[in-house]
Amino acid sequence: MSTETLAQLSDNLVYGAMAAFAVAMVALAAEAASRRVPTGAPADRSLVATGATDPESVSGPGPAGRRDGSGPTAPDAQVPPEAAGRADRYGRVGTSVLVLGTILLGLGVLTRGLAAGRVPWSNMYGFAISGTFVVALVYLVAARRQPDLRALGVWVVATLLLTLGLAVTVLYVPVGPLVPSLQSYWLVIHVAAATIAAAVFTIAMVASALQIVAERAEHSGRRTGYAGALPPAERLDALAYRVTAFGFPLWTFAVVAGAIWAEASWGRYWGWDPKEVWSLVTWLVYAAYLHARTTAGWRGRRASVVGLVAYASLIFNFFGVNILFEGLHSYGGL
Amino acid sequence: MSTVRAEREESAAPPPPPALSPPELARWAWRQLTSMRVALLLLFLLALATVPGSVIPQRTVDPLAVTEFREVNPALAQWYDRLGLFDVYAAPWFAAIYLALLVSLVGCILPRSRQHWRAVRARPPAAPRYLSRLPEHRRVEVAAPVDEVLVAARATLRARRYRVADDGASLAAERGHLRETGNLVFHLAVVVVLLAVALGSLFGYRATVLVPEGRGFANSVIQYDSLESGSLFDPADLPPFSLELEEFVMDFVDEGPAAGTPQEYAATVTLTREPGAEPETRTIRVNEPLSVGGTLVHVLNPGYAPVVTVRDADGEVLFTGPVPFLPQDDAFTSTGVVKVAVPQGRGRGEDIGIEGIFLPTAVLDEQGPRSVFPAPRNPALFLTAYHGDLGLDDGVPQSVYRLDTDAMQQFVGEDGTPFRAGLTVGDSVELPDGHGSITLDGYVPWVNVQVGRNAGKQLALLGALLALAGLMASMFVRRRRAWVRVAADAPGRTVMEVAGLDRSQTDQGGDLAGEVDALVDGVRQRLGAGGPTGGDEEDGR
Ligand code: HEM
Numbered sequence: 001m002s003t004e005t006l007a008q009l010s011d012n013l014v015y016g017a018m019a020a021f022a023v024a025m026v027a028l029a030a031e032a033a034s035r036r037v038p039t040g041a042p043a044d045r046s047l048v049a050t051g052a053t054d055p056e057s058v059s060g061p062g063p064a065g066r067r068d069g070s071g072p073t074a075p076d077a078q079v080p081p082e083a084a085g086r087a088d089r090y091g092r093v094g095t096s097v098l099v100l101g102t103i104l105l106g107l108g109v110l111t112r113g114l115a116a117g118r119v120p121w122s123n124m125y126g127f128a129i130s131g132t133f134v135v136a137l138v139y140l141v142a143a144r145r146q147p148d149l150r151a152l153g154v155w156v157v158a159t160l161l162l163t164l165g166l167a168v169t170v171l172y173v174p175v176g177p178l179v180p181s182l183q184s185y186w187l188v189i190h191v192a193a194a195t196i197a198a199a200v201f202t203i204a205m206v207a208s209a210l211q212i213v214a215e216r217a218e219h220s221g222r223r224t225g226y227a228g229a230l231p232p233a234e235r236l237d238a239l240a241y242r243v244t245a246f247g248f249p250l251w252t253f254a255v256v257a258g259a260i261w262a263e264a265s266w267g268r269y270w271g272w273d274p275k276e277v278w279s280l281v282t283w284l285v286y287a288a289y290l291h292a293r294t295t296a297g298w299r300g301r302r303a304s305v306v307g308l309v310a311y312a313s314l315i316f317n318f319f320g321v322n323i324l325f326e327g328l329h330s331y332g333g334l
Numbered sequence: 335m336s337t338v339r340a341e342r343e344e345s346a347a348p349p350p351p352p353a354l355s356p357p358e359l360a361r362w363a364w365r366q367l368t369s370m371r372v373a374l375l376l377l378f379l380l381a382l383a384t385v386p387g388s389v390i391p392q393r394t395v396d397p398l399a400v401t402e403f404r405e406v407n408p409a410l411a412q413w414y415d416r417l418g419l420f421d422v423y424a425a426p427w428f429a430a431i432y433l434a435l436l437v438s439l440v441g442c443i444l445p446r447s448r449q450h451w452r453a454v455r456a457r458p459p460a461a462p463r464y465l466s467r468l469p470e471h472r473r474v475e476v477a478a479p480v481d482e483v484l485v486a487a488r489a490t491l492r493a494r495r496y497r498v499a500d501d502g503a504s505l506a507a508e509r510g511h512l513r514e515t516g517n518l519v520f521h522l523a524v525v526v527v528l529l530a531v532a533l534g535s536l537f538g539y540r541a542t543v544l545v546p547e548g549r550g551f552a553n554s555v556i557q558y559d560s561l562e563s564g565s566l567f568d569p570a571d572l573p574p575f576s577l578e579l580e581e582f583v584m585d586f587v588d589e590g591p592a593a594g595t596p597q598e599y600a601a602t603v604t605l606t607r608e609p610g611a612e613p614e615t616r617t618i619r620v621n622e623p624l625s626v627g628g629t630l631v632h633v634l635n636p637g638y639a640p641v642v643t644v645r646d647a648d649g650e651v652l653f654t655g656p657v658p659f660l661p662q663d664d665a666f667t668s669t670g671v672v673k674v675a676v677p678q679g680r681g682r683g684e685d686i687g688i689e690g691i692f693l694p695t696a697v698l699d700e701q702g703p704r705s706v707f708p709a710p711r712n713p714a715l716f717l718t719a720y721h722g723d724l725g726l727d728d729g730v731p732q733s734v735y736r737l738d739t740d741a742m743q744q745f746v747g748e749d750g751t752p753f754r755a756g757l758t759v760g761d762s763v764e765l766p767d768g769h770g771s772i773t774l775d776g777y778v779p780w781v782n783v784q785v786g787r788n789a790g791k792q793l794a795l796l797g798a799l800l801a802l803a804g805l806m807a808s809m810f811v812r813r814r815r816a817w818v819r820v821a822a823d824a825p826g827r828t829v830m831e832v833a834g835l836d837r838s839q840t841d842q843g844g845d846l847a848g849e850v851d852a853l854v855d856g857v858r859q860r861l862g863a864g865g866p867t868g869g870d871e872e873d874g875r
Contacts, residue, residue: 249806249809272392
């Protein structure tokens with residue numbers, strides 16, 4: 001196939017993935033809506049419905065599962081049984097379509113790479129589609145292993161759709177060759193690490209945001225509606241921490257790999273280029289988050305806010321720095 | 335009741351500094367500085383302090399942008415100067431924050447290392463009386479004598495990398511000190527990286543030389559166009575090589591939507607490692623620098639240098655050679671000047687200054703002359719010229735890219751308009767009033783050759799790798815304690831209790847239940863065929 005055909009195919013696959021994600025989001029939203037705790041029901045917030053459909057959860061409970069005694073298989077006392085059944089069906093449909101969308105997106109990234117004859121992440125469009133693919137993949141794998149995470153589903157998919165929407169409208173650039181400074185195997189290593197880390201942090205961000213919502217609901221005593229169906233704030237807090245702690249070494253590695261590449265490419269391993277500055281800021285704020293949680297005993301909303309600030313600086317590094325600043329890293333292609 | 339309250343407040347906020355003697359005050363200050371709260375504050379502060387350097391132009395990153403900023407906002411620039419905002423990362427307040435963090439870090443690592451050293455060598459604490467009160471607990475019956483069960487349990491724990499202490503009827507075991515070791519190594523490695531960076535900024539240097547194709551330079555301070563170096567950099571340490579730029583190839587995408595995008599820059603150079611050494615031919619590409627005695631040689635942002643000859647009216651050459659022009663856009667529309675000092679007694683005795691635009695692929699339309707493609711498909715030089723005094727003898731340093739026309743007049747053509755000309759390769763143009771002629775002989779590419787040494791980079795890399803390894807250990811190794819108690823129940827029947835505790839703190843217990851199950855299974859397997867009797871009563875607490 002020619003470059004043009006492949007590039008066209010890639011674009012179509014990305015659109016297909018967006019359609020699938022839209023369907024998945026609707027299904028997952030319907031699931032969440034069905035799990036809403038009806039007004040007036042005394043909600044026992046330690047019960048989490050999200051794990052109920054996962055066959056694995058019976059044999060391999062997530063670490064958090066046993067701790068507070070709320071086995072994921074526990075019956076969903078507050079949600080009427082027929083609603084719970086409906087929720088499970090929606091959940092299964094949502095997850096299946098999400099898997100389909102992820103496969104389409106993966107093929108879209110692959111064909112874009114084939115069209116360019118190299119890894120497809122040298123401009124913001126490339127980062128965006130590869131990044132969303134990795135977020136979807138990480139979410140699916142992680143949610144299989146930790147059913148807890150499924151409560152984040154709708155919002156993860158919403159984030160994916162938003163990013164892809166931006167990618168195809170604002171960030172789109174045609175397939176092109178690689179400028180000399182990007183012609184290096186470090187492009188593969190450094191950008192892959194950064195993309196995976198960002199994907200992991202994205203999931204942590206969703207957990208932190210929902211933690212704030214859940215904590216608010218708990219404080220106000222409102223235990224019904226959507227917030228009532230969320231896992232307990234404490235659990236979301238722990239989840240956000242665990243996922244961030246997993247992403248932090250990856251981000252550290254990405255920054256170190258970037259420094260090594262910068263030395264080969266520009267003759268210095270650290271030169272305070274805006275991209276470098278914001279990578280460091282991101283790293284420092286995530287380190288502060290980990291510290292706040294582990295050693296300063298910050299829990300709940302305070303920690304979540306720090307996590308969100310860290311994520312904001314990560315995203316600013318991706319969008320803001322490419323668009324606003326002129327630096328050596330200006331590969332946005334805009 | 336009031337005392338309880340007071341205590342709580344103490345743990346929530348730092349106690350105010352009481353009236354203390356100097357040593358007490360010092361100790362108080364030290365304790366504050368190395369407290370977790372201050373460490374956290376310093377991390378946030380450092381993150382915050384790092385930001386302005388990406389927003390405000392930095393002298394070390396983009397000096398041109400700083401100059402521009404000064405011209406546009408002179409008043410603000412004065413304030414920025416006072417606050418060191420044009421060089422944030424060398425500003426005293428920035429240094430203060432990271433030095434405080436460094437001290438806090440060291441002050442944190444030392445006592446923790448001491449503690450950890452003791453913990454590693456300490457014996458695992460003996461089994462508590464009620465194992466069932468621990469987070470995970472199993473009680474099983476096994477058909478083997480007590481001694482054998484104990485032996486099997488010990489072997490199982492060992493196999494799972496526990497250190498085991500024997501207390502007769504029970505075993506105490508601990509594992510995962512590597513977690514804390516990793517954490518300490520990580521923090522120590524952060525210190526190493528910071529020191530390496532400091533070292534680099536003291537001993538390192540970076541210089542650039544603009545070299546047109548066919549020319550070269552010797553590696554010495556006087557030949558550099560710009561030099562940035564640490565305060566302990568010694569020019570005598572420069573490796574005495576010299577370099578000749580034989581050929582510089584720029585390759586661009588010819589057509590399609592990405593036309594004009596650079597594809598490859600490659601410089602072929604002749605390297606002479608020291609005076610008198612055998613010359614070697616090498617190639618330098620963007621990601622493939624040349625390394626000479628710890629110094630890296632890079633090629634950066636290229637451009638074109640038109641080769642211009644200026645003659646007087648008699649045809650005597652006043653000036654000839656390549657003149658580097660600065661690219662202004664992606665299609666290499668390049669601007670520059672030619673300064674021809676004309677001594678008294680030659681030509682008309684007046685200096686000649688030429689302002690020009692060199693266009694690799696020239697288009698002349700209503701937008702004026704510009705280049706539409708970066709490769710030389712239709713090279714042309716558009717110029718105007720001045721005569722008078724260039725001011726080269728005044729001793730005031732001048733930009734080689736700008737003409738000081740204060741003491742010069744623009745040539746005027748026959749029709750009374752300012753003199754202008756457009757030359758393609760080989761063309762000449764006569765200057766008015768018998769001042770001579772200008773010829774475009776051709777053009778050559780030039781590159782900025784960057785020469786530099788990143789002192790301390792190996793140390794920084796080592797630190798970074800150690801930090802990563804330490805971080806992984808501190809995140810993924812679990813610190814656990816386990817206890818096994820074995821007692822004879824009835825003849826031939828033995829009851830074994832296994833309990834576990836996760837001490838990783840930072841996380842919920844990981845799969846502690848799985849770990850304790852695995853210990854039980856391990857013991858059973860070791861006891862072999864005589865294995866399990868009876869059901870296990872699992873009292874999941
Ligand atoms: C550049 C500065 C620092 C950075 C980047 C940094 C980073 C980190 C990271 C990433 C962790 C791992 C957290 C985890 O295991 O979840 C950590 C843990 C820790 N840090 Fe720091 N840190 C810094 C400075 C300090 C300072 C100054 C102190 C002491 C005052 C300190 C004390 C600790 C302690 C006690 C832990 C917890 C270990 C544990 O509970 O496992 N750190 N730090």
